[in-house]
Amino acid sequence: MLPAYIPNSMAAVFGGGRPIDGGRVMKDGRRILGDGKTYRGLFAGIVCGVLLGLLQTALLIPVSELLDISFPSFSGSGSSTMVVLLSLASGSLFGDMFKSFFKRRLGMQRGASLPLVDQLDFVLGAWIFTYLSCTGWFIMNFTRNVMIAVLVISPLLHLTTNVIGYLIGVKKEPW
Template identity: 30%
Template structure:
């Protein structure tokens, strides 16, 4: 099988600051998998396919935004940055979801907080299980 989906989303582009646009850990494989899983989850939950795709895209945009900011701050790919690694990835899909769902700003804040805690507690477990390469 071809490794073309293992290529970085940014194509290896390095900006004027000497750092990549996103980094090598943001691959087409991960992006496509996230969109497919989001769409499948939406269908399983009885939600519109487009909503699932949009929420998945929002999450991936949040993840890419975090990576972009971390590269501009000189952080290496796959390094942890508490808050920046969790908040955009949870908040952007919630903002996109306002098209389909009517939730309050308080609900959004609670969901972001829950995602933050869940991500911090499950990442070490995923590392132990061999799903993640790093415990964060």
């Protein structure tokens, strides 16, 4: 899940610039996504997610041998490593954008808290993109137990990283 976890943080770190929605509003008078979703953040987040996945791939065999543990790879079941990594990373960001779209429709401001949805939107986006593009790999690696673990761990990791982002000045809110 690391290639899906890192893109949102890196989008916040490297983001800024032109918003994806171009400042456009919908018929309800609200922005489509808002200023927090930028092209630079989107591309930086995807690149960082893919790079982290490639690093994991490079370390897979040495770490597996060192710890005498078998770790899953980002390929197999007819899927290539790059497709899996791009699906996890881009799905993560698109899941977050999808949530932002609906938060705007609900009249929520940028940064407003939506408990659990804020902590799991990127997970669901990553899973949907990866399932659609790499079904066999997804089914082989995301067993019921793995999915439960991700759903339990992700909110805790999300809150921790957001507090850190807030403390170092990258985020305006600690959630």
